[in-house]
Amino acid sequence: MRGRDWINQILPDELILDIFRHLESKSSRDACALVCKRWLRLERLSRLTLRIGASGCPDVFIKLLARRFVNVRNVFVDERLSISLPVPLGRRRGTDHSVISALKIHSLAETNGLEDNETESYCLSDAGLAAVATGFSKLEKLSLIWCSNVTHVGLRSIAEKCIFLKSLDLQGCYVGDQGLAAVGEFSKQLEDLNLRFCEGLTDAGLIKLVDGSGKTLKSISLAACAKVTDTSLEAVGSHCRSLESLSLDSECIHDKGVLAVAQGCPQLKVLKLQCVNVTDGALQGVGTCCLSLELLALYSFQIFTDKSLYAIGKGCKRLKSLTLNDCTFLSDKGLEAVAVGCTGLTYLEVNGCHNIGTYGLESIARSCTHLSELALLYCQRIGNFALSEIGKGCKFLQALHLVDCASIGDEAICSIARGCCNLKRLHIRRCYEVGNKGIIAVGENCKFLTDLSLRFCDRVGDEALVAIGEGCSLHHLNVSGCHQIGDDGIIAIARGCPELSYLDVSVLQDLGDMAMVELGEGCPLLRDIVLSHCRQITDVGLSYIANRCTLLETSHMVYCPGITAAGVATVITSCTNIKKVLVEKWKVSPRTKRRAGSIISYLCDLGDMALVELSEGMSLDDGYCDVALSSNNK
Template identity: 50%
Template sequence: MKGADLINTVLPEEVLLDILSRVESKPDLDSCALVCRKWNRIDRSTRRTVKIAAYGAADQLLARVIGRFTGLTSVIIDELVPLSSYFPPGLATPSKHRRNTLSGSRRRNRNSPGSSSSSVEENGTEQHSLSDAGLSFLGVGCKRLEHLSLTWCPSLTSLGLVSIAENCRALKSLDLQGCYIGDVGLIAIGQNCKLLQELNLKFCEGISDKGLTDLARNSNSLTSLAISSCPRITDMSLQAVASHCHHLAALTLELDSIKDESVISIAKSCRSLKSLKLQCVNVGDLALQVVGSFCASLEVLALYSFQGFTDGSLYAISKGCKNLRQLVLTDCNLLTDRSLEYIARGCTKLEYIEINGCQNIESTGLESIGRFCSGLLKLSLVYCSMLLKSAFIEVGSGCSLLQSLHLFDCPKFDDDAMCQIAVGCRNLRQVHLRRCYEIGDKGMISVGKNCKYLTDLALQFCESVSDESLFAIAEGCSLQHLSVSGCHKITNNGLAAIARSSPDLISLDISVLENIGDIAMAELAEGCPKLKEISLSQCTKVTDVGLTHLVKGCMGLETCSMVYCPLITASGLATVVSSCSKIKKVLIEEWKVSERTRRRAGSVLTSLCSEL
């Protein structure tokens, strides 16, 4: 009955609580919290996760969040998060602390653990980062905390982390990426947080062997460890990890200081290792051969910039790691086709393979993948100039389950190969091609006819592709993401066909298209109301009138790039920022920003200097 509150009067509070706990979408949960005071109170007591920015009045904001939401178990604090994002209902963004530049533009003293939490931007205004005081608020107020992420919070020291360790003893996951935390804080975590399972120490330059060794001795439950760019970490502390953390399942190491011995110790001690990602210039064949012998459960192997191992390493992996599902090889110049042949024959459960810049890998290895790895779901090949058409045809014939194809700078990939893949891999959902100059309309027409599940298409600088390709795609597929940057033959007609067939389009990149104009903007406005991201850079025929059409239909726009568009003026920019209430980022030349627009939306503007 109109005007009656039947839900709150009829449903018991425990039932309503159970209903709200099943709402998974954060925007929907925020909306529920604003319905009435009762729902807001329930939300405050049941909210478990919050994500906030680490700059501005971070300490005060964190104190308000803790005071309002008493049941938090997961807190994500990230300096790179916009202040306007992830705010719980009722906590307004303090506009005077918003920033116009990226965090990297600040001048900080990151080398001093006792440095002030304030920093100075290039324009002289004072900014504040999350400090130890804020972290102490969190420790005292959220004693049931299980997951804590502190990403790029440069003002934090061991003092704040000690408070977390002493108060949050149920902590299971800790991400300290980019924080200058010292050994004292890490030791405290090891002594107090006995349930710790996941630890990220990437770019934690203050950590040394002492801190990691002591933590390893006390953290027998550790299952995931990531260490990157920590110059004071050596083989000694990693061998301590091997001695005490026998349940380790995921390890990421990006360290120049370690040698074979560390990886060998971990491989022999941590038999349940499932994920191993290495970028270590001093690690070679011997270490990977031991991994192949002892880590039978390995499912993910990623090797970056390796110059010290050969085909023999992957031969050992293929013999011992039969459950391997993901393989990433980047800049491994000593590997040849034999490596992929070994993997294809020995690891037939392979689902994802990425090869980037391995110049000695030619066609035979990829042909073997096509023959023996019928369960392949994703294939990514970058800077593989030696691959011939025959390799792709073999993939098309044998990998019928393939869902994602990424080919960047593969000059031998042509229309015939694309047709073979389209016919054989009808489950394709994502196709990304960049600078594949032999791809034209024939191949893309075949994709449109055969790959009905395709939702994500990128054809960057594939200069032979024209409107005919988009007509075929529009007829057979409904896209959510499209990038045709640099495809000069595409006009308003092709883009209009996509707009009419893809009502769920979310992101669009049509930069460097000289034949796209206002007609296309009007078509997008009418056909793509869900559009959130658009790049119009160097679209020389798009005008302010086109932007007016666009924002009338795409009011949910969040990101817009429109540099080097000579017919877009300050008036067009003002139209975008005033019409799109959810806009978060606009890229445009600085001289087109009026003072009024800067006052109104300075926090979302990213400008290029007029000299560029």
């Protein structure tokens, strides 16, 4: 019967709550909360996670949120994230007047253009942390990223009241030894601990923590803690028998500390080391004692040799993931030892290890037949034959990353394409010998490919993209700096890849509006587009993207002389889901700024080469964030 509310009369609260918990997106849950007061109340009960950025007054926000979302288990506070608050400042019934006052102060500062370093910085304090402890007594995960005003006083409040705490992330916080001692005293279920960039920490604090909570700890991360030495790791080895993951980045750690962990933590599965004073002796101890090791990542090791990899290959038979980054003295023989001993290897990254060449990779191809992801970065000595062997031996390869590998060309890519038909992700950057022939082979053979990146590959042109469009259904495509690509190639992608969601065509001088029209027609799921430095694209082409791609969330269009303030305004008004727009400041009209100032980022006073370098190293998510406060139950 029309107008009859059957759902609220029949369904109990428990069933509606269960339905809310199965909703995948925050927008869907928000929509449900607007149906009626009952659904609003129940939806608030279903929220398990809060994410908070730097806001006008985070302490006040937390008190308000604690009253509304009483079942929250996970709280993430990241003070690197900041935007203007797109909310009306008028008084609403039932709204805390102190919150309105805080919002008005913050908004007034931004309106006057004083938000950057000229007004008082609003940071989470010990009072806010006490509000977290009081309001979220069921808290299991707490993340405080660069919360500079939090001290041991606030952390003690958390430790005393949140007895179910399992995960604590204090990256960039100056909590000191007293705070960690309190955590060790009260948090008897703690499993994950991140202390990266906690500069005030010393051995005394970490020892007290592991003495109290060591029995349950499974993961520890340490970086740039200059006063944490081998003494702390000896305590970890003595108390943390269940430790499974250890990440260390320190100049103060030596063989003694790493050996203590290796000998005292038999369940260690993940080990990441960037410790310049650790030598072969420590890694040999890991190979002897850590028989359950599955992931090993070694960064910037200048004083250990193939002896370490011999020990790993001999003892760590369960190793699945190996990362070797800037390890100068490793050679093909060490990599061969790992290949022979760790035949279950599925992930391999070799970055800047200049003594590893073709022979080492051939060993991987012969022995590690289950390899699913391979990354070769700045490997000048690895040639085509190595990848040809990978194509023959590693039939399960799904992802290949190549960066600045000057000896790798079309022959290698053809071999990969023919042998690794399950390839889903192919990323190639500045490999100047790779051209149309190799990419055409990929389009003809790799039907499952969804992610293709060909950044600054000068020999790749339209012919290659035509083959990709005919043979693959891409979701992500990056062809920035591929100067031979024009309208024909992008049109082929638009017609052949209707599920495309990410596109980077920056620095393509011959790309014009016709390609934009086809993208608007053929790619309705497009969410992120980078058009920077495309001189032939105008407001006309941009309008087709804005009007047809209704899901668009981010758009970069710096140094596009054909795009004017009118084009920018079209994107802002037409794309209701837009979250990020990167553009020159002079192209934003006062009206557009008033309407969407919080989602606009400016890139100005940079030369062309600076932009090129930026586009090479920056993704859409690097350095820009538009969510100050949100909540979900993931």
